[in-house]
Structure formats: structure tokens, C-alpha cells
Amino acid sequence: MSHSFRAVDQKTLLVVGCDTGVGKTVTTSALAAYWQKYRGHESLGLMKLMQTGLGDDELYQQLFSHLTHWDVVTPLKFTAPLAPPLAADQEGKTIDLGVVWQTLQAMQKNHGHVLVEALGSLGSPVTHELTVADIAALWRLETILVVPVQLGAMGQAIAQVALARQTKVKLKGLVLSCASPEAEVKVEDWATPAMLASFTHLPVLGVVPYLSDSERESLPHLAEVTAGFDLEKLAYF
Ligand SMILES: Nc1ncnc2c1ncn2[C@@H]1O[C@H](COP(=O)(O)OP(=O)(O)OP(=O)(O)O)[C@@H](O)[C@H]1O
Numbered sequence: 001m002s003h004s005f006r007a008v009d010q011k012t013l014l015v016v017g018c019d020t021g022v023g024k025t026v027t028t029s030a031l032a033a034y035w036q037k038y039r040g041h042e043s044l045g046l047m048k049l050m051q052t053g054l055g056d057d058e059l060y061q062q063l064f065s066h067l068t069h070w071d072v073v074t075p076l077k078f079t080a081p082l083a084p085p086l087a088a089d090q091e092g093k094t095i096d097l098g099v100v101w102q103t104l105q106a107m108q109k110n111h112g113h114v115l116v117e118a119l120g121s122l123g124s125p126v127t128h129e130l131t132v133a134d135i136a137a138l139w140r141l142e143t144i145l146v147v148p149v150q151l152g153a154m155g156q157a158i159a160q161v162a163l164a165r166q167t168k169v170k171l172k173g174l175v176l177s178c179a180s181p182e183a184e185v186k187v188e189d190w191a192t193p194a195m196l197a198s199f200t201h202l203p204v205l206g207v208v209p210y211l212s213d214s215e216r217e218s219l220p221h222l223a224e225v226t227a228g229f230d231l232e233k234l235a236y237f
């Protein structure tokens with residue numbers, strides 16, 4: 001009798017960005033909303049790696065905490081909206097990565113899929129020794145990079161990808177994010193998909209259009225954003 005052991009098919013996707021404030025939370029919310037709409041029967045672990053200041057965890061709780069079979073967790077939170085080691089220093093604390101790792105492991109154990117939002121950019125310090133890129137590589141997380149549609153975005157993206165390659169981050173693709181109505185019509189000028197793909201050797205998985213405040217808090221709207229994504233390129237989906 002053949003024993004076919006199904007490999008433990010843990011799928012964790014890390015969402016990073018070219019900078020803070022570029023659309024990581026909007027993109028992560030859209031991916032989570034897509035999951036809820038099209039694969040709602042499957043539970044999801046949704047995690048903000050750690051948070052400084054306010055905003056992300058609060059939005060995730062508002063949007064998803066009613067889904068009782070999901071876990072929506074931010075393991076570490078600090079008050080000052082700064083790089084985590086600085087925010088922790090201000091509170092006389094250190095960054096306990098073990099807590100973050102244990103939360104991620106529990107999520108991977110309890111859910112077939114886990115979605116993690118990082119913070120800042122790939123170069124942002126998570127502790128006094130490690131950056132977001134270091135963590136992504138150490139924990140071997142499949143990662144996507146959110147690129148803001150603005151002049152200069154290509155330089156930022158190419159630099160972030162260079163850091164990812166150097167750190168051996170498993171970068172799977174780029175997501176373009178339009179934080180202003182103007183950005184939507186400037187994608188070809190400011191974040192030229194063909195140029196980004198050729199310089200980074202990564203696929204552009206999709207474009208997050210400009211969303212009004214209410215649309216950014218509407219699960220149906222957010223799910224539709226991801227429906228247009230080229231998700232086949234992500235083993236995750
Ligand atoms: N697609 C979008 N449509 C409209 N506004 C957007 C969009 N993406 C980003 N924004 C605006 O930019 C702000 C920052 O976006 P978001 O919170 O997703 O960035 P972030 O990369 O997660 O930031 P952080 O580093 O703080 O986690 C949003 O609060 C919103 O005002």
C-alpha cells in the first residue's frame with residue numbers, strides 16, 4: 001500500500017512595500033477580501049508583522065474580525081509611529097522576534113494560508129540588527145512588493161528588488177498601487193509595467209486602482225480589486 005503523505009502545504013505570503021504609506025495595507029486588505037469572497041470556507045491567518053503607531057491592525061479588525069474562523073493578529077504594537085526598534089526603545093522595551101515567530105507558526109499550524117503585512121520598506125529596521133528583508137529571507141516567506149504609482153517609483157522598486165536579491169528574499173512579483181486618482185492614468189508614465197518587469201525580472205501581478213475611503217473599507221470593492229490580479233503567478237492562490 002503506498003503511503004502518499006501530502007506535503008504540509010503551508011502557504012504564507014508576505015506583503016512588503018517600497019516605502020511606508022505606499023499601499024501595503026490596502027493591497028493586503030484586497031487580497032484578504034478576495035480570499036473571503038472566493039474561498040470564504042477556508043480559514044485564513046491575517047497578520048501585521050508588528051505595528052508602530054495606529055492604523056493597520058485597527059483596519060484589519062474592523063474588516064475581518066467578524067470572520068470567526070480567521071485569526072487576525074498583530075503580535076507586537078508600539079505607540080510611536082517610528083521604526084520598531086526606536087518605538088520600542090521609547091517604551092523601554094526590546095523587539096521580541098520570538099513572539100512574532102511563534103504567532104506566525106501558530107497561524108501556519110491553524111490555517112492553510114497566512115497573509116502577512118510587513119512595515120515600511122524592505123530596508124526598514126525591524127530590530128537594531130535586522131531589516132524587513134532579513135526577516136523575509138530568514139523565515140523564507142514568499143513575498144510580493146507594493147510599488148506606489150508615482151514619479152520615481154521605478155528607481156525605488158529596482159533598488160528594493162536589488163536589496164531583496166542580495167538578501168535572498170523569495171520575491172514573487174510586484175503590485176502597483178494608485179494612491180491618487182491621477183496615478184491611475186499615469187501608470188504607463190510613472191511605473192511602466194514592461195520596464196519594471198524587464199529591470200526586475202519579476203511579473204507585475206496587478207494594479208490596485210485608486211479607491212475612495214468607503215471603497216477601501218468595503219470588502220466587495222476590495223475583493224474586486226484582486227479579481228483582476230494575475231494570481232496564477234502566485235502559488236499562494
Ligand atoms: N489604492 C489606494 N487608493 C486610495 N488611497 C490609497 C490607496 N493606496 C494607498 N492609499 C492612501 O495611502 C495611505 C497609506 O496606504 P497604506 O496604509 O496601505 O500604506 P502602507 O504601505 O500599508 O503604510 P504602512 O507602512 O504605514 O503600513 C492610505 O491610508 C490611503 O490614504
Ligand SMILES: C[C@H](N)[C@@H](CCCCCC(=O)O)NC(=O)O
Pocket residue numbers: 020021050051052053056080081082083084118119120121123124125
Ligand atoms: C509608522 C509607519 N506606519 C510604520 C513604520 C515605518 C518605519 C520606517 C522606518 C524607515 O524605513 O526609515 N509602522 C507600521 O507600519 O506599523
Ligand SMILES: [Mg+2]
Pocket residue numbers: 024025026056117
Ligand atoms: Mg500598512
